[in-house]
Amino acid sequence: MIVNQNIIDAVIVEEGVELTLDELSRACAVNAEWIVTLVDEGILEPLDIAANPWRFNGICLRRVRIIQHLQQDLEVNLAGAALALQLLEEIDSLQLRITALEAHVKGS
Amino acid sequence: MEFKDYYKIMGVARDATQDEIKRAYRKLARKYHPDVSKEPDAEVRFKEIGEAYEVLKDPEKRAAYDQLGTSWQSGQEFQPPPGWNQGFEFHDGGFAHADASQFSSFFEALFGNRFNTNRRYRDEGFDMRGNDTHAKISIDIQDAYLGSVRTITLQHTELGPDGRPQVKTRKLNVRIPKGVHQGQLIRLAGQGSPGIGKHNAGDLYLEIAFNPHPFYKIEGKDVLLELPVTPWELALGRVVKVPTPTGMVDLKLPPGTQSGRKLRLKERGIPSKPPGDLYVILQIVLPSADSEQAKGLYEEMERKLAFNPRSKLGV
Numbered sequence: 001m002i003v004n005q006n007i008i009d010a011v012i013v014e015e016g017v018e019l020t021l022d023e024l025s026r027a028c029a030v031n032a033e034w035i036v037t038l039v040d041e042g043i044l045e046p047l048d049i050a051a052n053p054w055r056f057n058g059i060c061l062r063r064v065r066i067i068q069h070l071q072q073d074l075e076v077n078l079a080g081a082a083l084a085l086q087l088l089e090e091i092d093s094l095q096l097r098i099t100a101l102e103a104h105v106k107g108s
Numbered sequence: 109m110e111f112k113d114y115y116k117i118m119g120v121a122r123d124a125t126q127d128e129i130k131r132a133y134r135k136l137a138r139k140y141h142p143d144v145s146k147e148p149d150a151e152v153r154f155k156e157i158g159e160a161y162e163v164l165k166d167p168e169k170r171a172a173y174d175q176l177g178t179s180w181q182s183g184q185e186f187q188p189p190p191g192w193n194q195g196f197e198f199h200d201g202g203f204a205h206a207d208a209s210q211f212s213s214f215f216e217a218l219f220g221n222r223f224n225t226n227r228r229y230r231d232e233g234f235d236m237r238g239n240d241t242h243a244k245i246s247i248d249i250q251d252a253y254l255g256s257v258r259t260i261t262l263q264h265t266e267l268g269p270d271g272r273p274q275v276k277t278r279k280l281n282v283r284i285p286k287g288v289h290q291g292q293l294i295r296l297a298g299q300g301s302p303g304i305g306k307h308n309a310g311d312l313y314l315e316i317a318f319n320p321h322p323f324y325k326i327e328g329k330d331v332l333l334e335l336p337v338t339p340w341e342l343a344l345g346r347v348v349k350v351p352t353p354t355g356m357v358d359l360k361l362p363p364g365t366q367s368g369r370k371l372r373l374k375e376r377g378i379p380s381k382p383p384g385d386l387y388v389i390l391q392i393v394l395p396s397a398d399s400e401q402a403k404g405l406y407e408e409m410e411r412k413l414a415f416n417p418r419s420k421l422g423v
Contacts, residue, residue: 008283062292074138074141084144099327
């Protein structure tokens with residue numbers, strides 16, 4: 001058993017973390033070319049497409065991992081995985097709106 | 109170890125064709141995929157299905173598994189008979205979809221834990237920096253409110269000197285960032301796989317889930333609480349005490365509110381930027397008429413209040 005007594009600080013990736021193309025591909029253990037494909041397909045957007053190197057919002061890490069899992073586990077192609085991701089994100093945002101709306105509906 | 113009925117897990121008959129097995133797998137995998145499914149046990153089910161499919165999709169493994177016979181029940185105490193798989197030759201090159209280290213001890217006993225280092229997406233470059241690693245952890249809701257330090261235990265598999273995989277355990281004290289919510293990733297710099305030579309270690313990414321709480325439910329960064337109230341507290345609009353993860357607050361009920369109504373306590377959800385809200389769902393609880401006095405009060409209301417909750421139903 002390896003025990004590290006120091007307190008390790010963690011940062012929330014989705015909030016304020018920016019990842020370079022290199023960092024993003026390393027975090028998902030994929031080739032940078034594959035990330036470029038995701039950008040070409042309109043699945044990911046760099047913060048500034050003209051910048052070099054590209055930088056991505058931390059939210060992109062989660063999106064890449066979901067695409068990866070869907071492709072590996074369900075054998076869907078890239079377009080199918082991208083569509084599923086988009087629908088999953090829509091469900092999440094609808095779920096939050098439902099919770100908020102229910103608070104405004106009287107006697108519900 | 110427990111016997112696993114792979115046919116039952118996949119919901120197919122023992123004489124199912126390979127096509128039927130594949131169809132059953134695809135359907136179940138879509139239903140229980142942890143990124144897609146809202147089922148609470150999705151991850152466990154998904155692993156189970158993956159393991160069952162790993163055996164049943166491969167005619168060699170399936171034939172060997174069938175050798176065990178039909179008399180076994182799921183969950184029954186099981187030891188493989190000595191030399192049970194003699195004469196079977198396994199040709200497959202590894203586990204394409206599943207991480208073999210995740211399979212049950214039942215699977216391991218039958219087919220061995222053949223360590224597979226070929227990852228599909230492995231970067232083939234000459235970067236000697238350590239790999240980034242991922243894990244999931246469960247924290248308490250209070251940790252996200254307070255930003256507390258939690259000790260987390262992580263397990264990973266390493267190839268031992270004998271070429272067999274070994275499970276290594278390590279403990280880390282992590283300061284949970286305040287305001288983190290369900291499904292978010294947190295990054296611990298330099299806590300991934302060690303680098304080679306003087307190169308840096310990779311980073312560790314942890315996906316956050318919350319331990320179930322006896323009365324708070326979490327949706328994104330909003331927190332839901334069912335609050336039992338009396339009919340008169342609601343009708344008269346009384347002030348009631350409400351527990352929040354950071355302490356008690358007084359809540360003035362709007363007079364005449366109905367049961368089931370959600371009240372929003374602005375920005376008392378998880379303290380993200382911007383913070384979530386705390387929703388209080390009011391649930392009327394009726395005192396039972398188990399004493400003469402209680403019974404008398406109900407009877408008095410019955411006589412004196414001309415109240416028909418079913419008027420809209422025409423009765």
